[in-house]
Amino acid sequence: MNNHEPAIECHDLSISYRGQRVLDGFSMTVERGRIHALVGRNGAGKSTCFRIILGLEDRAGGTVEVDRASVGASVNGPALYPHLNARDNLRVHTLLLGLDDAEIDRVLGVVGLTGTGRKKVRSFSTGMRSRLALAVALLGGPRILLLDEPQNGLDPEGTVALRGLLRGYADAGGTVLISSHQLGEIARTADDITVLHDGRAAYSGSLDAFAPAGELESRFLDLTAIR
Template sequence: MEKYILQTKNLCKNFKKQKAVNNISLSVRENSVYGLLGPNGAGKSTTLKMITGVLRPTSGQITFEGHEWSRKDLGDIGALIEAPPLYENLTARENLKVRTTLLGLKEQRIDEVLKIVDLTNTGKKRAGQFSMGMKQRLGIAIALLNNPKLLILDEPTNGLDPIGIQDLRKLIRSFPEQGITVILSSHILSEVEQTADHIGIISGGVLGYEAKINPGENLESLFMEVVRKNER
């Protein structure tokens, strides 16, 4: 029997009269990469912000590890949503030191996450001088500090060059082997196709499709079919 680390049931979020997320029910399997696909403005980020406690759902339920989600569960969730939260005048190590101090974590965790994201040898170079790919990896290192069981990455390859995308893809694929489940949101089909085990497709705030990725499946055709159906 497959175990789900995260599920949502009829999750909704309204902003005044606009329904940004409409009865979304996700099921994310433990130790997998779940690709959350959708065009810009589909409701992906709003959904992830509810899971990470940034936004309060209008209605619906979130279940984490078999129990109703509470803010205590944020200790087991790491997230990189939108731009990495970096102090650009500080080094990678100094950025992580600020967080370990705030979270009350042991300093040895800094070396562990720097090794995971391959930023050990950045020395005194300040984060403001990092490439986009290095900034993204440092953002992921920050999200990994608390040893999360679930890692949420919202459009992590935005602005990256092909080498940066390939490096990040390899990094994300390594997480399930370390006991970390990943939710990866993107509007880039090829990226999710090469990285995720399962996908959910959101359009117009509605989850129109959820299933395991099948080898040889025409994801572009499926994506367009779901998006157009929900636009009607």
């Protein structure tokens, strides 16, 4: 589904940390009903960009247009309570959001964590943490999902399930902005791609127009080479 309606618009974003320019005129439009991948080398500024979109960075220049009340997010590694189990982690959020307990069961089922019972998050594997972070982002059925490296640590079954979940979500009119280093998975999942390099969007648009099948990695390496 795509009606070219923007769900997120970043215009001319800039931010520096301790004199180091991280974003420098970064612009990107994420369209409704699309899975949009934000890619870039380590330290390129992807998480920073996510934080700006969420309104968590007051030092940034430029503008962001997004309906923040419609966003579910997992940014900068899962923010989870290690001494609580999965259900109680989610309950912290449902209480804050005024959601019913049934919503906890729904998202646990969606991410495949229904059977974790009393197990505390501190003894979760990386993939289980990623699943729980995704569950937090899904609470309340947001119309926009912002997911920072959600595939981290997922097993093949989890990766396939995430792919299907994101596609179903976008097909139903939801919007997904996802950051990832796993270009093979991006090639299978994304409709659009933005390559963040040197603080700017070196490319932003349809994935098909960016790279033919099988050439995403080489195109990415070409575009982000340090010259």
